[in-house]
Amino acid sequence: MTMDATRQHFLMCRPTYFAVDYAINPWMDPTAPVDTDLAVRQWERLRQVYRDLGHTVEEVTPVPGLPDMVFAANGGTVIDGKAMAVQFRDPQRADEAPAYRAWFEQAGFEMYDPKHVNEGEGDILLAGDHLLAGTGFRTAHASHAQLQEVFGYPVITMQLVDPRFYHLDTALTVLDERTVAYLPEAFSPGSQAVLRRLFPDAVHATMADAEVLGLNAVSDGRHVVLPEQATDLAAKLRERGYQTIGVDLSELRKAGGGPKCCTLRLRQGKASR
Numbered sequence: 070m071t072m073d074a075t076r077q078h079f080l081m082c083r084p085t086y087f088a089v090d091y092a093i094n095p096w097m098d099p100t101a102p103v104d105t106d107l108a109v110r111q112w113e114r115l116r117q118v119y120r121d122l123g124h125t126v127e128e129v130t131p132v133p134g135l136p137d138m139v140f141a142a143n144g145g146t147v148i149d150g151k152a153m154a155v156q157f158r159d160p161q162r163a164d165e166a167p168a169y170r171a172w173f174e175q176a177g178f179e180m181y182d183p184k185h186v187n188e189g190e191g192d193i194l195l196a197g198d199h200l201l202a203g204t205g206f207r208t209a210h211a212s213h214a215q216l217q218e219v220f221g222y223p224v225i226t227m228q229l230v231d232p233r234f235y236h237l238d239t240a241l242t243v244l245d246e247r248t249v250a251y252l253p254e255a256f257s258p259g260s261q262a263v264l265r266r267l268f269p270d271a272v273h274a275t276m277a278d279a280e281v282l283g284l285n286a287v288s289d290g291r292h293v294v295l296p297e298q299a300t301d302l303a304a305k306l307r308e309r310g311y312q313t314i315g316v317d318l319s320e321l322r323k324a325g326g327g328p329k330c331c332t333l334r335l336r337q338g339k340a341s342r
């Protein structure tokens with residue numbers, strides 16, 4: 070196994086207006102208190118972890134009235150300098166799409182617009198030379214064909230079956246070009262078989278890890294940033310030679326999000342995939 074870290078380029082959005090005002094996934098309880106200042110401090114720590122690892126963090130300006138905009142992974146899919154904008158399933162998040170689109174445009178990416186519901190890197194993950202594309206809760210199956218056409222990577226449909234793991238990035242983490250970690254039970258039997266075929270060496274997470282959003286992790290091929298509560302998963306990753314860095318995003322978890330949800334990978338070109 071090569072354990073080379075790649076320098077990454079990320080887009081994040083400060084949770085200035087973070088709140089849980091509506092419920093569009095089973096984690097969200099609008100009657101439970103949320104500490105926005107604590108959310109900001111936890112998010113700043115995540116940003117610092119990335120900077121300390123040598124990654125570059127860009128920021129999109131948060132918009133009042135869009136409490137979930139902190140989840141930058143849902144802002145688009147960016148590969149080889151092409152940016153596919155998003156279309157949210159839920160009206161509460163619809164206005165985030167143009168805000169992220171405007172950021173990609175000013176940053177000079179080649180823009181593509183979605184024809185169907187497409188929640189960006191929440192559901193679409195580049196794993197080696199395959200695009201893994203989730204469906205079942207958010208991103209529409211019909212969008213997978215468009216992704217393949219735009220990006221030119223074979224798209225593998227992943228059928229999600231557990232509403233707590235509504236986005237692919239809550240059920241599966243890409244660790245490096247060859248390996249992933251995932252919760253088998255979050256996928257249909259057919260998708261589990263595909264995952265076994267594509268990634269025979271994958272790390273299987275436990276339900277306890279997934280329930281603290283442990284799979285919502287960010288790997289640079291060597292260091293894996295994950296929720297500190299996912300202790301079993303962290304131990305398994307260390308056994309495989311990865312360095313794990315635990316972060317506490319307990320406030321953002323009240324909206325169903327973890328480190329990966331807060332982080333959109335910007336892949337400028339083939340060299341910096």
Ligand code: ARG
Nearest residue numbers: 094140142191236324326330
């Ligand atoms: N409250 C947000 C939603 O339900 C959380 C999004 C988390 N993002 C992610 N990439 N999984 O849409």
